[in-house]
Amino acid sequence: MDLVLDLSDASTALSLPHIRYQLIRLEDTVLYHIIERAQFPLNATIYEAGAIPIPNSHLSFSDWVLREQEKLQSQIRRYQSPDEYPFFPDAMQPLLLPPLAYPKVLYPNDVNVNSELKRRYVSNILPGCCMKPARAERAEAQENYGSAATADVSALQALSRRIHFGKFVAESKFQSDPQTFIRLIKAEDRAGIDAAITDAKVERKVLERLRMKADMYGTDPGMNAEAPRKVDVDGVVAMYKDHVIPLTKVVEVEYLMQRLKGTEWE
Numbered sequence: 001m002d003l004v005l006d007l008s009d010a011s012t013a014l015s016l017p018h019i020r021y022q023l024i025r026l027e028d029t030v031l032y033h034i035i036e037r038a039q040f041p042l043n044a045t046i047y048e049a050g051a052i053p054i055p056n057s058h059l060s061f062s063d064w065v066l067r068e069q070e071k072l073q074s075q076i077r078r079y080q081s082p083d084e085y086p087f088f089p090d091a092m093q094p095l096l097l098p099p100l101a102y103p104k105v106l107y108p109n110d111v112n113v114n115s116e117l118k119r120r121y122v123s124n125i126l127p128g129c130c131m132k133p134a135r136a137e138r139a140e141a142q143e144n145y146g147s148a149a150t151a152d153v154s155a156l157q158a159l160s161r162r163i164h165f166g167k168f169v170a171e172s173k174f175q176s177d178p179q180t181f182i183r184l185i186k187a188e189d190r191a192g193i194d195a196a197i198t199d200a201k202v203e204r205k206v207l208e209r210l211r212m213k214a215d216m217y218g219t220d221p222g223m224n225a226e227a228p229r230k231v232d233v234d235g236v237v238a239m240y241k242d243h244v245i246p247l248t249k250v251v252e253v254e255y256l257m258q259r260l261k262g263t264e265w266e
């Protein structure tokens with residue numbers, strides 16, 4: 001799979017402006033896939049295990065589609081890329097293509113917040129982003145079950161990639177001030193690490209820009225300016241404010257907590 005971060009040399013890969021540029025670019029990817037998903041009703045049935053019978057599986061329909069996609073994509077190197085993490089690590093298959101040699105930019109770690117992301121996606125993000133008239137009037141449409149689950153795969157993968165980019169942000173911040181981070185990590189001071197990686201001004205800018213993008217991308221040129229947007233703009237902002245940014249910070253903190261393992265930092 002393509003890696004949007006330029007890994008050809010480690011200093012570019014870990015430059016904070018470069019990483020932030022990629023985070024901004026990923027906003028477009030996330031928004032695009034959420035807009036695609038929002039054209040279908042919520043279809044809560046597809047998230048309920050057992051509601052749609054699947055031979056030899058107890059998974060919900062949506063989970064089954066995601067797991068099968070991951071099985072396939074694992075064979076074509078998707079999860080070799082250091083910014084891609086599976087939702088179903090147990091589904092990984094042997095590679096069909098020869099492995100790629102990515103330069104080692106990140107410190108070895110097992111941080112993966114995808115289970116929590118998927119839980120929040122189903123219970124909060126999706127109900128918040130689907131348009132309200134669609135929620136009320138188009139409660140279920142079984143003819144869209146496949147389309148909705150397919151759109152979920154793309155949306156979840158884009159969100160996961162954005163959130164796990166936190167590892168590159170954390171590595172960059174660590175390298176710019178190792179002494180501070182080593183002290184906090186050794187003290188297991190997660191709250192202190194969280195405070196050290198937080199930049200409230202950048203977060204405000206992310207949310208302002210996202211509101212403008214959701215409003216713009218959710219409108220067609222020539223459409224009546226008052227017409228409903230293709231996606232719930234407040235829902236999109238809440239998705240980032242309450243879930244995407246907080247989970248990115250969890251990834252940053254947990255990555256840093258593992259950053260000194262096996263090293264002899266003094």
Ligand SMILES: O=C(O)C(=O)C[C@]1(C(=O)O)C=C[C@@H](O)C=C1
Pocket residue numbers: 020023169197198199200202203206244245246248249252
């Ligand atoms: O850009 C950064 O410095 C990040 O750590 C990323 C991010 C975000 O998720 O957008 C998270 C924490 C910071 O407070 C600001 C922004």
